[in-house]
Amino acid sequence: MKVDIVDVGSGNVRSIKNWIEKCNVDARCVRHVDDLVSEVIILPGVGSAGPYMDRLRKNLFDSAIIEHVQGGGRLIGICLGFQIMSSFSQEDGGIEGLSLIDAEVKRLENRESHNEWEPFAFRKDQMNGQSFSSSEKLSRKTILDGRVFYNHEYGVINNDPHAFSVPVSLKLNQYSGMFVKDKIIGIQFHPEKSQLTGLELISMIL
Secondary structure: OEEEEEOOOOOOHHHHHHHHHOOOOEEEEEOOHHHOOOOEEEEOOOOOHHHHHHHHHHOOHHHHHHHHHHOOOEEEEEOHHHHOOOOEEOHHHOEEOOOOOOEEEEEOOOOOOEEEEEEEEEEHHHOOOOOOOOOOOOOOOOEEEEEEEEEEOEEEEEOOOOOEEEEOOOOOOOOEEEEEEOOEEEEOOOHHHOHHHHHHHHHHHO
8 A cells, every 4th residue: 555645845754754664554745736646635735825725736736636626536634734625724714625625724713823732533434434544554553542632723613414523622612523425534733743643543544
């Protein structure tokens, strides 16, 4: 199994690669759209939505990612990479996303940012029958209970009643900390910075 990580110069690509490889899975940082060949694509991102979407479009990654999903490929979006999978983000005056999921991105209510650890619990049998499940059987775990690290100012609001969504926290329960629909997973926290919980999560879903 191999994983392609989209690299448009958005900061945390190397740490994402190291996180994946700790599970003994080959991961490549892909800078040219023609090099996307793996069945799993990871769309990481830090920064703001406007410049990030501009870089995706300039390098033709936007259409390639959409075609990948429509063709049955799996996609994991992390932090900003999760947010731009939605149809619209309030950031940078309003940005049109990839519209891969029925969701929108709004600034977190009553706070400038959310930069802290939060408890995280996840059961694979609660995913509402979504087809994104481990194909490599890297882990036998079906229940994950730990803590994860967040650093964001905007959050994803899920509008799809058929999708599986884990809230960010009790206080930020209108925003998705993790989202699963068909072969798409969105992760708002930083799994690569979430120590053992992050490693166990990627082992469960790859």
